[in-house]
Amino acid sequence: SRTDTETIVHLFEERGIECLRALRGMFALAIWDGRARELWLARDRLGKKPLYYFSDRSRLVFGSEIKCLLAYPGVPRALNASALPLYLTYGYVPAPDTLFEGIRMLHPGCRLRVANGGVEEREYWSPPILPVGATLASPPTEPEAISALLDHLREAVRLRLISDVPLGAFLSGGLDSSAIVALMAEAASGPVKTFAIGFSSEPSFDETAHARAVAQHLGTEHHEFIVQPDAVDLVPKLAWHFDQPFGDSSAIPTYLVSKLAREHVTVALTGDGSDELFAGYDRFRAARLAQRYQRVPQPLHRALAALARRWPQSTGYADIGRRALR
Structure with a gap:
């Protein structure tokens, strides 16, 4: 056939789980290796495709949606209270946690091996990040960076x-x-x-x-x-x-x-x-303004805060009053 799924199967036959390094784009996959008696789960580098799993001593249940796990007999429908602070902080629950007790999300850029009754998660890719204060040995010029x-x-x-x-x-x-x-x-x-x-x-x-x-x-x-x-x-x-x-x-x-x-x-x-x-969100500019705001004398803080509270507000996206109050 000409399906992308078959391509992955043949690539796994040739390279094993190292085939993940050759894949580009978004994916969430599960491969059963019958010869080695191993199950592999994997998620794309940036986690565009979701992949959830539940495991206990006797089974592992997985799928691309939490609702399909909850449909499986024995998977608990219980709140994971420890994830609530994460949601209230970020507006979502980052991997590996979910708001359901016992249900986990596979990290982006990771693969999960299930064999001999054990479950092991490992990272196969991570974004290249320069240490704080480090610089490139030969940094590109601005035109070179733009062209690349x-x-x-x-x-x-x-x-x-x-x-x-x-x-x-x-x-x-x-x-x-x-x-x-x-x-x-x-x-x-x-x-x-x-x-x-x-x-x-x-x-x-x-x-x-x-x-x-x-x-x-x-x-x-x-x-x-x-x-x-x-x-x-x-x-x-x-x-x-x-x-x-x-x-x-x-x-x-x-x-x-x-x-x-x-x-x-x-x-x-x-x-x-x-x-x-590329730091396009307004919150990044707001963070810079907040740093400068800290240099303002404390007495002025109270005056500016009072002014922001009294400033008329609308529901518009770029409303100055709402942004100043934040």
Whole structure:
């Protein structure tokens, strides 16, 4: 056949579990080695694909969703109270914990070996990180770094355009998604299908005008959806899909644009991850401001805090009053 699953099986036959180092992209897999009587579970380097498991003295149950583990007889449905502080701190529960007692999530870049009644987890990849204060022996110039980054982005996008199903992209008109769509348009043989979503109730969250301008510039086959979502009604559905609480309001527009785009494509590229890599979130700038704020004399702290509390606030995304209070 021509399936990616069969490719992994043959690669495992040739290289064993070291085959993980040759895989690129997102995956969560399980391989039973009948000759060695070993079960291997593995997750992609950055953990884009989830993989959960429950183990006790007599069994190991695993799957890509917590709900499928809970459907198995004997897997407890109990709250893991020790994970609550993690959720309240980060807005989600990082691996290996979950909010369910006894159910664990495999770490990104790790593989799990089950053999002879034992379970062993090991890391097969970790991001290269320079020690604090260290520098590269031969650091690239800024033009060299930009050129190398563009080469990597071009290659990554080109590889993800290889698909046997309809493919498109989510386009907000921001820097991240616009860059991805521009590289898709450069590599694709025809117009790229792009999708944007807007909200009629809150103009500050509506990015369709920016997305439309980018789409026109790149000549994409553009689709816009204007919705009036009832966020309260969506919460149970999102909780069912996520399996755990997820404290990020972006889940709502992401779900809606995914649902609407599914009418046209099966796979969509996005600009997700860029803000984490390149410090694009406002919170990073806020952290710098907070450092400078610490230099302000204490008496002024109270005056500024009182002013922030009295400043009028709106529900807009860029509202100065809400941001100052935070």
